[in-house]
Amino acid sequence: MIRAFTTLTLLLAAVAASAIEPPAHYGPVPSPRQLAWHDLEFYGFLHFTVNTFTDKEWGFGNEPEAVFNPTAFDAEQIVGAAKEAGMKGLILTCKHHDGFCLWPSKFTAHSVKNSPWKNGQGDVVKEIADACRKQDLKFGVYLSPWDRNHKDYGKPEYITYYRNQLRELLTNYGPIFEVWYDGANGGTGYYGGAGGKRRIDPRTYYDWPNTTKIVRELQPDACMFSDAGPDVRWVGNEQGTAGDPCWSTLNRDNYVPGLADARRLNCGDRPGTHWLPAECDVSIRPGWFYHAGEDARVRTPKNLMDLYFASVGRGASLLLNLPPDRRGRIHENDIQSLREFRRLREATFAKDLAQGAKATADNVRGQDQRFAAANVLDGKRDTYWSTDAAATTPEIVLDLGKPVTFNIVRLREHLPLGQRIDTFALDQWKDGQWAEFAKGTSIGNCRLVRGDVTTDKVRLRIVKAAACPAIAEIGLFAEGK
Ligand code: FUL
Secondary structure: OHHHHHHHHHHHHHHHHHHOOOOOOOOOOOOHHHHHHHHHOEEEEEOOOOHHHHOOOOOOOOOOHHHOOOOOOOHHHHHHHHHHOOOOEEEEEEEOOOOOEOOOOOOOOOEHHHOOHHHHOOOHHHHHHHHHHHOOOEEEEEEOOOOOOOOOOOOHHHHHHHHHHHHHHHHHOOOOOEEEOOOOOOEEOOHHHOOOEEOOOOOOOOOHHHHHHHHHHHOOOOEEEEOOOOOEEEOOOOOOOOOOOOOOEEOHHHOEOOEOOHHHHHHOOOOOOEEOOEEEEEEOOOOOOOOHHHOOOOOOHHHHHHHHHHOHHHOOEEEEEOOOOOOOOOOHHHHHHHHHHHHHHHHHHOOOOOOOOEEEEOOOHHHOHHHOHHHHHOOOOOOOEEOOOOOOOOEEEEEEEEEEEEEEEEEEEOHHHOOOEEEEEEEEEEOOEEEEEEEEOOOOOOEEEEEEEEEEEEEEEEEEEOOOOEEEEEEEEOOOO
């Protein structure tokens, strides 16, 4: 009898537990490829072409192939510098606006194959892609839609050329994590010797939907970047700073590559029609390409740290450009700054001071352990604290057990359920009562909040949310020195 009763109780409990569904998602949600991209957070750009040797930022398109001749090209050194900096991937300018190709494309003579470098036998794309694979970095490609060298730029034939080149890059160099479409286009150029100015309509000329299909077919896991995505959006400036707020959602249909409303891209749209997170592209030097005259103008580690807070810390990613020099290596000054930047990040984030705290919430979804408050402390992004559907302004307290000093709070939402929280506040327990020390808007993938605090209890209050929260992480850190 007792056994039957126990079995029945267990059965009922199991039924009740399984009846607690995870919250329904809110608004647009990330695709699996976007989720994988969100994990990267920090990766690099390599701007390298004839400009490196002509001291220009935008080549005209008439540069002789002979100018491309790095004296000591070393892909392992370039990739090693990125790896040592803690970058998770590298995107190479396989072809910039000048049209010179860093790989021996079958479709043009304007490439490394007609340069003196390695007697025309070299392939920069292959060497960088191979070194990335060897050093466990992801590899991405930049193929400028604007081509100031090609005779057909502005005509339909050029679109065929562009797609042929994209196919080469997407089939011959292994897995690609990101394809980067630059919005700059149309203007003066060499254009096969014809010269003059060519204007295109960025809304129609490139026929992006059909190019998207090619990328999806050849590299289904690759994210495509442009002013309008479709997977990752431009942040609207080249200073490395996302807006505050910076929503990961956008009314995408209002945009095409090359026709951007920079101010809106900086902040995103809420709720937005698409999941389209922002990427902050910025160079470690004033220019995108290497100029010896800028050797003393490399960003300082402290400045890079500020950029990290203004990009990754606002839910975007940081795409930091490292320009290889005329040797074909990353310059010593850049390496020094990157090393120190890495050291500062590690000194800051290696130790989560919230570890060991006790988390309690005023509401836990269905009282189910799967949605427990403690999930915010387990270091996993796929577990989260959530509440009953009606509890959209709950609070969660971390009891640290003793006074702890920190000046950074890291928050993460569980992205597969969408960006749910509009506004939050953070309180500390002080003199026998709660005192607010910070508040903010969007959270998304990551929100870094700065504020000097010493306390034994921290509270996160959800002030406004479109749906009950799903918080994956609350971390406390002390900025490294
Ligand atoms: C811009 C280009 O015009 C720059 O040269 C650089 O490549 C930067 C990343 O994007 O639009």
